[in-house]
Amino acid sequence: MTQIALPQSRKDCEALDAADPLRAARERFALPAGVIYLDGHSLGPATHAALQRVDTAARREWVDGLIRSWNTAGWIDLPQRVGAKLARLIGAKPEEVLATDSVTVNLFKLAGAALKLVERPVLMFEQGDFPTDQYVVQGLAELTGTPPMQIAQDGGLHTFAGSRGVLVKSVVDYRTSEVADIAAWEAAAKTTGSVIVWDLSHAAGVVDIDLNTLGVRLAAGCTYKYLNGGPGAPAFVYVSGVPDSFASPIWGWFAAENQFGFSAQFDQKPSAAGFAAGTPPVLSLATLDAALDAFEGVALADVQAKARTLGDLIIARADAMGLETLSPRNALRRGGHVSLRHEHGYAIVQALIARGIIPDFRAPDAMRFGVAPLYVRFVDVWDAMDALADILETGAWDRSEFHARAAVT
């Protein structure tokens, strides 16, 4: 396994950047001048290819091609082609992944479909999981009359192993960045006959994950974080090793075999393709398609190794500042961001943003620093931590404009 030594100085950081196998990838990104961007776990930046592509999709394919572009520009199978590109990044076969809808809608479809795989199921969600993961399970439970069941964060695996049903669960915790032990959970599911729908939102593109090898059957994930697909870019579904009868409960015409035969009979496409629903947002989807090329020639093992060392660096510097770390100290159990706690975290993050350093904040008190390895350099993290130390030391965060809350935090 690739491992990078922890840098002790800015000079060390410069040396690591110079030797970084991902060095060239950074040039693929259109990063604004004067900004250190540590929020790729929330919204990845644009690549030059993505910007070029949305322009082509709009000005050439839409304007000139009009309706013909469904054929001539290949819009019609773009969800599958994007899915196949995503597959390589998560250890899946090309036909097992489809770009479609949002994470929320995809979790709903997968969990709804999974109900048929389990006899007298309960619908499980985890305390403290990302809100939409908790909400969507409860909504599905209410619609279908399936008993909902909350699993506590501590000892959750034990509870899960004693139940039978469908569980929706994030791979990477959005607050702490802790990575779930997928193999252990899947083993428990296998024993009891339960099914897990994994949410890869904070994992895909930064954790070197191999869904096929781990025996994962169902997953959904977000593409606008580490995959840089653009704001609200279409999400994806992953479907593997399920019976032929496994089918999305939202029967949409884009999932129909012989779609343009306009048959009254719904023949659902097999595997992930059957989880399409309506017409996909082509401009957003085409942008995502091009954005994924930032991973061309990139080994996920290198991405993960760099993320781990960048995270270790944040934690080491935070320790020196006396800041509490909410993320696992063991890099093997950590995703692509590090959360630091401070009761005035919101204002501190605003003070950093005012200096051109962009992390984010999650209520009630977590400052999240994302280290997307394709474009975040070691010197970036070093400089950001210098700024954080200065803001804390000087109390520069305690100004009224830094306390004013925005709609999105």
Place this chain on the structure above:
Amino acid sequence: MTQIALPQSRKDCEALDAADPLRAARERFALPAGVIYLDGHSLGPATHAALQRVDTAARREWVDGLIRSWNTAGWIDLPQRVGAKLARLIGAKPEEVLATDSVTVNLFKLAGAALKLVERPVLMFEQGDFPTDQYVVQGLAELTGTPPMQIAQDGGLHTFAGSRGVLVKSVVDYRTSEVADIAAWEAAAKTTGSVIVWDLSHAAGVVDIDLNTLGVRLAAGCTYKYLNGGPGAPAFVYVSGVPDSFASPIWGWFAAENQFGFSAQFDQKPSAAGFAAGTPPVLSLATLDAALDAFEGVALADVQAKARTLGDLIIARADAMGLETLSPRNALRRGGHVSLRHEHGYAIVQALIARGIIPDFRAPDAMRFGVAPLYVRFVDVWDAMDALADILETGAWDRSEFHARAAVT
């Protein structure tokens, strides 16, 4: 009611175009040279404003603003702002409309929510309705254990009036262009306690519709046809006059009050806003936002009046060619396209496309000619009919390349 006399010659058409109150609207569109576009009922063309806006959203808001654009560019309430713009075009109050997801997913959400409004409901769909409308009802029926029920096209209102449940039904028939008698169906629903979810896909932006006045409670619709939002642009939901408890069955974080409080408790926003789900595709949504400005200063009554006369013109010319018309001859009962039948319709449409005239084809034998009044002129329809007459007379359609089927027809 505005009414335009049927032109009898190309000269008449020129005169009507010169006097057209919508004349200026055409200049808002980026129409490719040498094309007569009669497929706006499938995919509307781009406007200059929409092209400008996707560029701004990508190169300024995403590249420069990054995550901050959720606040500074107003991404966070874009679904509501776009909804409010749509509201004016369908006779709704601003807060009753939300831009979100696809038509398929929205029909699912609305029909799923409507199940709670009816005691022991059946789930109804109409024979021959657009495939996704039929499919989504059957999928929801299977997921929830609700009995599905198909309503025949002939005498459907009578059957509906004798049943109790939730019906999904298109306002404008995608093949024939026939406009449903919404008032009559809603009256029947009121008597029996049934609920109708209307699909406005082929109606919004071309039929002068007033949902509030008609007593419509639930509707969804497409924005990439007559509303020109771009390929696969987000759809919309309309929710009116329902109890406060009326709630989407897909509980997503974008529908949560205090979304960024990350509460474990799902407090759904009221009215249409509660039908949001996951993160919206911002590039596609921003494009739609700007596209809707093509309707600024435009009266829907003028749009509808022009569509009716353009449709009458197609039918008059088709009669002269001996072509069978599948659409209502009475313009008051017809939407924005006219369907003509020919057993070699597919090849004939291809032959027209080869001449730069773009209608579309729907299996098994319907050629659809869309007359979106914002950019289709009287002379365009006249010239297209001249070309059609020539192709039929000379048999120019009968060439092997016109018979080769594309993926999308």
